[in-house]
Amino acid sequence: MRFTKGHGTGNDFVIIEDVDGALDLTAEQVADLCHRRFGIGADGVLRVVRSAKDPAGAGMASEAEWFMDYRNSDGSIAEMCGNGVRVFTRYLVENGLAPVDQKGITVATRAGVVVAVVEGDEIRVRMRSPRVYAASTATTGPLTFPGVAVDCGNPHLVCGLHDSLPLSSLDLHLAPGYDKSLFASGVNVEFVVPAPALPETDLHVAMRVYERGSGETLSCGSGALAVGAVALRDAGLAMGTVAVDLPGGRLTVTHDDQDGWWLAGPAVLVATGDTL
Numbered sequence: 001m002r003f004t005k006g007h008g009t010g011n012d013f014v015i016i017e018d019v020d021g022a023l024d025l026t027a028e029q030v031a032d033l034c035h036r037r038f039g040i041g042a043d044g045v046l047r048v049v050r051s052a053k054d055p056a057g058a059g060m061a062s063e064a065e066w067f068m069d070y071r072n073s074d075g076s077i078a079e080m081c082g083n084g085v086r087v088f089t090r091y092l093v094e095n096g097l098a099p100v101d102q103k104g105i106t107v108a109t110r111a112g113v114v115v116a117v118v119e120g121d122e123i124r125v126r127m128r129s130p131r132v133y134a135a136s137t138a139t140t141g142p143l144t145f146p147g148v149a150v151d152c153g154n155p156h157l158v159c160g161l162h163d164s165l166p167l168s169s170l171d172l173h174l175a176p177g178y179d180k181s182l183f184a185s186g187v188n189v190e191f192v193v194p195a196p197a198l199p200e201t202d203l204h205v206a207m208r209v210y211e212r213g214s215g216e217t218l219s220c221g222s223g224a225l226a227v228g229a230v231a232l233r234d235a236g237l238a239m240g241t242v243a244v245d246l247p248g249g250r251l252t253v254t255h256d257d258q259d260g261w262w263l264a265g266p267a268v269l270v271a272t273g274d275t276l
């Protein structure tokens with residue numbers, strides 16, 4: 001099987017082109033591809049398929065030619081992957097499957113159609129609007145963190161750190177505990193601290209994330225969107241830009257005056273090859 005490897009701020013993906021939807025990619029195959037010792041290694045798989053050729057994408061085929069079939073590294077399916085959309089778009093453009101278009105390239109996802117704009121090394125995506133909807137908590141070992149649930153198409157729980165606890169002190173080898181009655185399908189958990197002000201953005205935060213189905217990753221685009229939405233809300237800002245620092249680099253989240261929610265950052269392809 002031909003593959004490409006890419007990443008967005010260290011959130012890495014194996015990309016499989018399957019334009020006509022001929023491939024029956026099983027959860028086991030995905031987990032094998034993503035294994036960091038016995039496979040290629042990645043946080044997830046992006047299958048590139050024509051929307052019309054996939055049952056989950058067919059309803060969006062009139063709006064978006066391409067469907068991003070995203071899978072977590074454990075083989076589970078997720079509705080949205082913000083970094084995935086950015087890397088998926090880079091793949092489309094680099095492989096001549098979509099022209100660079102000032103108005104943006106539409107991409108169908110299980111959470112609906114998003115629009116990606118290529119700007120040199122950066123790709124920014126107009127995401128589905130995040131919905132901040134309930135208070136909850138996460139636990140790591142003996143520690144409990146108050147948080148807030150955010151729906152970005154996929155589920156998130158954004159938690160602030162208390163008592164000046166450094167992000168680096170968190171043990172995210174194991175999945176944080178969460179309220180299974182609120183998050184029946186699991187949740188991605190973000191831990192956030194304030195960061196020093198920057199001249200170019202309204203707010204600046206740093207975060208780590210434990211992703212449903214993938215474990216701790218170096219970056220999570222939809223997680224950054226959730227964190228940005230909570231940061232703007234907590235600061236009482238209806239609009240603005242939030243710089244979100246992750247272990248793998250910086251993403252920015254902007255809520256603009258058209259009520260658009262934008263996620264921006266670098267997206268690169270690093271290798272191609274064939275599985276044996």
Ligand SMILES: N[C@@H](CCC[C@H](N)C(=O)O)C(=O)O
Pocket residue numbers: 011072077078079080081082083084154155188211212213214217219220221222223
């Ligand atoms: N890393 C992604 C999110 C991937 C899906 C997530 N693990 C889930 O199960 O919802 C991103 O960049 O958004």
